[in-house]
Amino acid sequence: MTDDVIFGWVFVGFFVLRAIVATLFFYCVLPRGDRCPCCDTPTIRVQSKGWNTLMPWFRTSWCYGCDWTGFLRHGKITQERAAPRPRSARQS
Ligand SMILES: [Zn+2]
Known part of the structure; x- marks a missing residue:
């Protein structure tokens, strides 16, 4: 050689x-989970066939708070806060 x-x-x-x-x-x-790395708002998972096929261990995400898009690792998902019940429903 x-x-x-x-x-x-x-x-x-x-x-x-x-x-x-x-x-x-x-x-x-x-980061792991669904929180935005910029503003800590829960992000929405977006479908991206190419990225999701190439790298299924990432979560393609979009933040509606600051318009950030990118990858996150799969992890704990933020639960939606329960909406307050209307007054009419509480009285009965
Ligand atoms: Zn954000």
Whole structure:
């Protein structure tokens, strides 16, 4: 093996290794759940066939509070607060 080939393998190896480490790092940095990372409002899951097929372990989300779109990790979903019952329903 010549030095050029060895250098090529090492160079490609470091490139692939860097891509793997960066992917794992950003996966761990992404918040878990459905809260917006910008304004902490519960986000809405949006359908994106391409992203959801390529990376099903992410949740494609949209925040209606600040118009943020991006990926979140699957996790605890914020429960809707129960709407107050109307007065007529409380009296009976
Ligand atoms: Zn937001």
